Amino acid sequence: MLKIWTDGSCLGNPGPGGWAFVATDGTNVAERCGGEANTTNNRMELMAVIRALSAAHRHKSVEIHTDSQYVKNGMQSWLQNWKKKNWRTADKKPVKNQDLWQQLDELASNIEIHWIWVKGHAGEEFNERCDELARTSAEKLK
Numbered sequence: 001m002l003k004i005w006t007d008g009s010c011l012g013n014p015g016p017g018g019w020a021f022v023a024t025d026g027t028n029v030a031e032r033c034g035g036e037a038n039t040t041n042n043r044m045e046l047m048a049v050i051r052a053l054s055a056a057h058r059h060k061s062v063e064i065h066t067d068s069q070y071v072k073n074g075m076q077s078w079l080q081n082w083k084k085k086n087w088r089t090a091d092k093k094p095v096k097n098q099d100l101w102q103q104l105d106e107l108a109s110n111i112e113i114h115w116i117w118v119k120g121h122a123g124e125e126f127n128e129r130c131d132e133l134a135r136t137s138a139e140k141l142k
Helices: 041-055 069-084 098-108 125-139
Strands: 002-010 015-024 029-039 061-066 112-117
Touching: 002 041, 002 125, 015 041, 015 125, 029 041, 029 125, 041 061, 041 069, 041 098, 041 125, 069 098, 069 112
Parallel strands: 002 061, 061 112
Antiparallel strands: 002 015, 015 029
């Protein structure tokens, strides 16, 4: 199974932001990163997973390791209700980052995802590498 670590970073919120993922099949490791000049941390967390799943399109099943409760909870708990309520939250406000949630939902419909939450900044090798790549991408946009 392909294992993927993702992370997003933002210098200011909003501000310049970066996203990154590291993927491994147990033998090979691939890294990708990028950024946006004016964004938020949550958008970059979502973009990291979107980019990772886009790159993993040939795989039927993946593990996503994320330190973002926002992304994990959104995909596992909130998304179905948002869609039922026409992209409104429980308190009837529009869902933030709807465009990215819709992209992620579409990508996730074609792949089995095992979501694994990891504590950020806790020394896990690939999570730390993602953090470094995302931060560096954001810093390049300052």
